[in-house]
Amino acid sequence: MKNKLYFRIMKKLDSFTLNIEYGFEKGVLVIQGESGAGKTTILNCISGLTTPDEGRIEYDSTVVFDSCRSINLPAKNRSIGYLFQSYALFPNMTVMDNICYGLRNKPEYKDKKKREALISYAEYVMNTFGIYHLKRKYPNSISGGEKQRTAFARAIAAKPKLLLLDEPFSALDEDTKEIIYKEFKHIKDFFQTPAILITHSLAEGEMFANQRIVLKHGRISKEAKAAV
Amino acid sequence: MLSPIILSLKISAIATVISFFWGVFFAYIINKRDIPCKNLLESILILPIVLPPSVVGYILLVVLGKRGIIGSFLLERFGIQLVFTWVGAVIAAVIVSLPLMYQNSKAALVSIDPIYEKAARTLGSSEWRIFRTILFPLSWPGIISGTALSFARAMGEFGATLMVAGNIPQRTQTIPTAIYFAVESGDNRLANSLVFIMTAFSFVMIYTLNQWLKKKNYVGGKG
Numbered sequence: 001m002k003n004k005l006y007f008r009i010m011k012k013l014d015s016f017t018l019n020i021e022y023g024f025e026k027g028v029l030v031i032q033g034e035s036g037a038g039k040t041t042i043l044n045c046i047s048g049l050t051t052p053d054e055g056r057i058e059y060d061s062t063v064v065f066d067s068c069r070s071i072n073l074p075a076k077n078r079s080i081g082y083l084f085q086s087y088a089l090f091p092n093m094t095v096m097d098n099i100c101y102g103l104r105n106k107p108e109y110k111d112k113k114k115r116e117a118l119i120s121y122a123e124y125v126m127n128t129f130g131i132y133h134l135k136r137k138y139p140n141s142i143s144g145g146e147k148q149r150t151a152f153a154r155a156i157a158a159k160p161k162l163l164l165l166d167e168p169f170s171a172l173d174e175d176t177k178e179i180i181y182k183e184f185k186h187i188k189d190f191f192q193t194p195a196i197l198i199t200h201s202l203a204e205g206e207m208f209a210n211q212r213i214v215l216k217h218g219r220i221s222k223e224a225k226a227a228v
Numbered sequence: 229m230l231s232p233i234i235l236s237l238k239i240s241a242i243a244t245v246i247s248f249f250w251g252v253f254f255a256y257i258i259n260k261r262d263i264p265c266k267n268l269l270e271s272i273l274i275l276p277i278v279l280p281p282s283v284v285g286y287i288l289l290v291v292l293g294k295r296g297i298i299g300s301f302l303l304e305r306f307g308i309q310l311v312f313t314w315v316g317a318v319i320a321a322v323i324v325s326l327p328l329m330y331q332n333s334k335a336a337l338v339s340i341d342p343i344y345e346k347a348a349r350t351l352g353s354s355e356w357r358i359f360r361t362i363l364f365p366l367s368w369p370g371i372i373s374g375t376a377l378s379f380a381r382a383m384g385e386f387g388a389t390l391m392v393a394g395n396i397p398q399r400t401q402t403i404p405t406a407i408y409f410a411v412e413s414g415d416n417r418l419a420n421s422l423v424f425i426m427t428a429f430s431f432v433m434i435y436t437l438n439q440w441l442k443k444k445n446y447v448g449g450k451g
Contacts, residue, residue: 076350088343
């Protein structure tokens with residue numbers, strides 16, 4: 001089914017084995033748990049940055065990893081938008097170049113007409129995130145909140161099939177967090193991309209989750225469906 | 229006096245260009261890609277730093293000489309002789325400057341936070357594009373340092389060059405060999421002039437490089 005995400009991941013880590021199976025159809029899945037519980041490893045396995053020892057990962061009717069069938073799509077072919085905890089904005093590129101980075105990897109970017117449409121879309125995303133005025137600035141000259149918005153816009157602009165958000169609010173101060181929360185709620189409804197959000201904050205979990213799981217030592221210890 | 233200066237600049241420039249490409253290439257594939265025998269390859273690359281120049285020169289002489297594996301092949305098939313030519317001096321300069329280029333490029337590349345590569349991969353980028361658009365620009369200051377040091381090393385190369393290329397005026401005589409033979413023959417005026425030129429040139433290069441590096445406000449680390 002379109003938008004459906006299913007993952008079964010077995011990965012041996014230093015102190016325990018991550019063993020998890022879960023599936024959801026749409027909205028936001030929030031993963032919570034102590035540090036070192038295996039949350040980021042799940043995102044890395046889904047995105048293709050880490051290879052699980054065993055398992056199967058499927059979303060949007062595409063199997064991206066299946067250990068039984070030796071399927072393992074590289075990260076670049078998985079259409080994932082990954083928002084890293086440290087934002088990972090390329091310091092040698094302007095905000096505009098950061099946001100267009102994923103678009104330039106698309107085959108249609110070589111076509112002049114389609115390229116213009118992609119750039120217009122990037123500008124539209126920048127406007128939606130309120131960062132259009134920063135387009136010529138470099139990451140080291142913008143604030144934490146602006147970096148967060150830029151990283152989010154970059155992930156969205158590449159039109160991913162799935163969004164992975166690794167503690168995206170943790171580096172923000174309380175005032176900025178409140179603003180970004182509102183924007184995130186609006187944007188998540190607006191772009192309708194299914195997402196997995198990792199957060200330590202219970203409040204964030206309740207605010208954004210359609211479904212919520214709590215991880216302990218690599219296994220699901222609690223599961224809940226939330227009405228958002 | 230001009231001939232050794234021009235020849236030294238020519239040999240060093242060519243050797244630096246070759247070291248630049250190979251140094252960056254090896255630094256990338258050894259430290260950023262999954263290839264077999266990384267340690268072996270790295271050890272071979274760095275070996276000329278720890279070996280005395282005369283040993284490097286002797287090995288090159290054995291390999292590139294008329295009876296050497298490569299030397300005899302080139303001479304018989306193409307009529308090309310490498311020893312006692314300026315090309316031989318270029319090869320000697322490449323061998324001794326490549327480790328410096330490699331080490332600086334490696335240090336610059338490994339100091340870049342791997343999160344940028346991960347982000348680029350999730351954005352659909354190929355490894356070549358990641359290198360071209362992220363790794364290379366972010367490691368540029370380190371690569372420039374390596375290039376300058378390689379050039380300086382190639383300019384100052386003496387032992388290996390003397391063994392492979394000899395000291396033929398107008399043909400293979402570089403600044404260091406010219407200084408050595410000027411001192412030996414008691415021509416202090418020539419030796420002093422060449423020493424002054426070499427020192428002034430190296431000082432200006434290092435000074436300019438340091439000034440430029442200070443101006444670079446972003447580094448390849450956490451940005």
